[in-house]
Amino acid sequence: MADAATPGLARHIPLLTILVVAAVGFFTLRDYLSFETLRENRESLLALRDSHFLLMAAGFVGLYVLIVAFSLPGAAVASVTGGFLFGLTAGTALNVLSATVGAVAIFLAARAGLGRTLAARLDSSDGTLRRLRERLRENEVSVMFLLRLIPAVPFFVANLLPALVGVGLWNFTWTTALGIIPGALVFTSIGVGVGDVFDRGEQPDLSLLWSPEVLLPLLGLAALAALPLVIKALRGRKEI
Template identity: 45%
Template sequence: MRRFLPLLVLVVLGAAAFVSLRGYGWHSLARHQGQLLGWVGTHPVLSAALFVAAYVATAALSLPQGALLTVAGGLLFGTVLGCGLTVLGATVGASILLVVVRSAFAEALNRHRGRIPPRLQTRLARDGFSYLLALRLVPLFPFWVVNLAAAVAGIRLRVFVPATLLGIAPASLVFSSIGAGVGGILAQGGTPDLSVLFSAKILWPLLGLAALSLLPVLWRRRPGADG
């Protein structure tokens, strides 16, 4: 039962946060953006730390407010710093979730991995970074689904952290840049158009980066390569 306690805590906190935050969205951010910007200007270090902590909790609890927080980070801290804080918080939160899930379901996961052919296990161990990086770069897979898939596949934490850090940076930069210029739209009662992430000028470069991240896998699988 001790193994399941951290997971139970995450589930309870996640449910409580989901219920508590249901009324918070773009209109709440618009209504309070003046106070938030003023507070960030007065307390830059503390506000950045609190933002990272909020993102850690959002990622660890798999809450749906990730996009809102990323845009808010761009609004409050600017494109570059907002993106950096988002990537840091999301990576730490996702790593916490990975460790908790792996600890709670260690025996079940080990049994599941025992059914994976040894050759495939070898490839996952060798190329896990490339596979995870590609999944992170493509904005079609929910963040929490990729986290759980990594736990099931047995991706090690030392691989999970850098692949997540690098993989979520491009999309986070896009959302942060939207946030940096969204103040006027929110003040007029509008909402930002996040579908730009799926436009051809953004999506195709991300798909290209994902393909590039798989080049080491293809290189090792070329005819005549070892393994």
């Protein structure tokens, strides 16, 4: 019985590792992965980018993936840095790529352990839980876009929950990549002008994310993502 239990416990190691590293990183790295660090090293970063662009881009993606995959502090700083170093177009592309790969890493870690157990229980359950699982399968794409587009949903939660309820890997990946583009554009655009902000002795103003000019379009996209759910709900009531 001990041998049989070992593989089951081993499945939880990736997610447990992420949680432990995230906890340690929260207390040890938050002072290093900061805008102040970017301010102090911006000249050397720009020089390295100009002399070794591809190497710098690869290093940036690798670091950003680790930040997202282990839920380390500094994701916002990394996104702004992408705009600062690579401009709006390339910076947005690298930010989206990095965040998507990191999100998939969390998803796979959670699905391998706790997600597999919960999904199996939902599939074998009866009543309300079973109906909930069936509705989720019918509306996976709309639900995933809602998780990505509603600003109040933390990124880690939006990566973890789909794995726990059995969302498919492909739907998770492509909805993540598309769904985070609006937010990535905002962060990257802040990064494009961050050099001038530093020159004025100021810090980047991330409160821009909650301004009507940014928030309303995001909520509009979220409403579009929710529209299929609303239509199906109304059709279901008419059939009843």
